[in-house]
Amino acid sequence: MRNQLHPETLAIRVGKKTSDYGEHAQALFLSSSFTFDSAEDARALFLGEKDGFTYTRTGNPTVAAFAERMAKLEKADACIPTASGMAAIQAAFLSFLHQGDHLLVSQSLFGSTIGLINTLPELGIDITFVPQTDLLAWQNAIQKNTKMLFIETPSNPLGEVADIRQLANLAHQHDALLAVDNCFCSPALQQPIALGADLSIQSATKAIDGHGRVMGGAVCGSNALIDCVFKHVRTYGQIISPFNAWILLSGLETLFIRMEKQSANALALAQWLSTHNSVKAVHYPGLPEHPQYALIQSQQSTGGIVVSFAVHGGQQQAWQVINNVNLFSKTANLGDVKSTITHPFTTTHARMEVADKKAAGIHENLIRLSVGLEYIDDLKNDLQIALQSIIK
Numbered sequence: 358m359r360n361q362l363h364p365e366t367l368a369i370r371v372g373k374k375t376s377d378y379g380e381h382a383q384a385l386f387l388s389s390s391f392t393f394d395s396a397e398d399a400r401a402l403f404l405g406e407k408d409g410f411t412y413t414r415t416g417n418p419t420v421a422a423f424a425e426r427m428a429k430l431e432k433a434d435a436c437i438p439t440a441s442g443m444a445a446i447q448a449a450f451l452s453f454l455h456q457g458d459h460l461l462v463s464q465s466l467f468g469s470t471i472g473l474i475n476t477l478p479e480l481g482i483d484i485t486f487v488p489q490t491d492l493l494a495w496q497n498a499i500q501k502n503t504k505m506l507f508i509e510t511p512s513n514p515l516g517e518v519a520d521i522r523q524l525a526n527l528a529h530q531h532d533a534l535l536a537v538d539n540c541f542c543s544p545a546l547q548q549p550i551a552l553g554a555d556l557s558i559q560s561a562t563k564a565i566d567g568h569g570r571v572m573g574g575a576v577c578g579s580n581a582l583i584d585c586v587f588k589h590v591r592t593y594g595q596i597i598s599p600f601n602a603w604i605l606l607s608g609l610e611t612l613f614i615r616m617e618k619q620s621a622n623a624l625a626l627a628q629w630l631s632t633h634n635s636v637k638a639v640h641y642p643g644l645p646e647h648p649q650y651a652l653i654q655s656q657q658s659t660g661g662i663v664v665s666f667a668v669h670g671g672q673q674q675a676w677q678v679i680n681n682v683n684l685f686s687k688t689a690n691l692g693d694v695k696s697t698i699t700h701p702f703t704t705t706h707a708r709m710e711v712a713d714k715k716a717a718g719i720h721e722n723l724i725r726l727s728v729g730l731e732y733i734d735d736l737k738n739d740l741q742i743a744l745q746s747i748i749k
């Protein structure tokens with residue numbers, strides 16, 4: 358039966374739009390507008406009395422194919438693809454939050470997301486930051502005008518997990534929405550909507566592309582919610598380029614197998630790092646030692662592809678490790694098939710106050726890896742040589 362197909366199959370088969378030529382590959386409809394059969398036809402299309410495309414800011418066949426596939430994988434009714442992950446987050450906020458509303462957000466968020474949230478008070482939207490894993494603090498911070506709770510799980514770079522089911526219940530008790538940034542897992546490893554969230558948001562730039570080529574984002578949810586996001590994006594113009602949607606469609610075709618293998622590589626590296634005498638601590642949601650291991654197993658299918666670890670020493674030792682790797686790319690991107698290494702304290706979290714970084718557990722000796730598809734022993738050997746360099 359069609360509707361019993363597995364997600365791995367859906368990631369390859371759902372949503373394809375074919376032209377009259379019957380091409381087997383996904384067609385790229387790189388066209389900013391679409392022609393009408395007649396004036397009557399144009400009127401019907403514009404009034405929504407007839408399905409079809411008029412102008413790419415409001416709809417495009419390649420973008421529609423990507424939206425349909427994303428929605429299926431996120432177990433949502435519908436999806437709006439956007440120009441970047443930040444555009445997706447902005448669209449999700451501004452479609453549902455207005456002057457006088459209150460937004461409750463986790464303290465453990467991507468840096469640019471915190472920057473975006475900090476501009477919301479200018480629009481008359483109140484914000485409160487809450488510790489990611491402290492359910493009581495979320496309960497106590499709810500106000501009468503709270504319209505949305507927003508989390509990112511697992512968090513970057515320490516892999517702290519928020520309980521999606523419990524936060525969804527809390528949001529719904531107060532007629533608020535729960536929105537989840539699902540970028541670290543991608544829909545291959547976690548489907549927040551199936552766990553009760555109202556919106557699942559992606560930076561498709563990361564694992565969905567998987568090859569570090571294009572920017573993109575997505576907001577997924579129920580038909581009613583996504584209709585609100587559509588009306589906002591149609592007007593404000595954050596829609597994705599058809600070219601980027603076309604690249605990301607092929608990214609989705611290999612997403613499951615990449616995430617499965619990259620997760621296995623990440624777990625193997627995390628286990629190996631845990632035994633290394635230059636390493637003080639390893640943070641990886643796939644390790645049984647993780648304090649939230651039971652919760653993690655109940656909401657995501659692997660520990661994911663990001664491993665962080667603290668070395669003995671400080672910034673000098675961490676930088677020395679980064680400067681002595683050869684295979685790992687020194688770049689802040691993640692989710693790529695190429696493994697990457699970065700120093701959160703001086704890159705992704707550089708603009709945070711030092712006291713805030715320390716309160717969040719991001720110290721000078723912390724290193725973040727996004728684990729790719731290279732052969733595991735090559736990755737270990739590369740890190741081994743770099744870690745050896747800090748042993749006195």
Ligand SMILES: *Cc1c(COP(=O)(O)O)cnc(C)c1O
Nearest residue numbers: 441442443467538540560562573
């Ligand atoms: C990268 C990232 C974003 C922003 O996405 P862009 O595509 O870079 O705009 C948002 N959230 C998380 C968790 C990210 O890693």
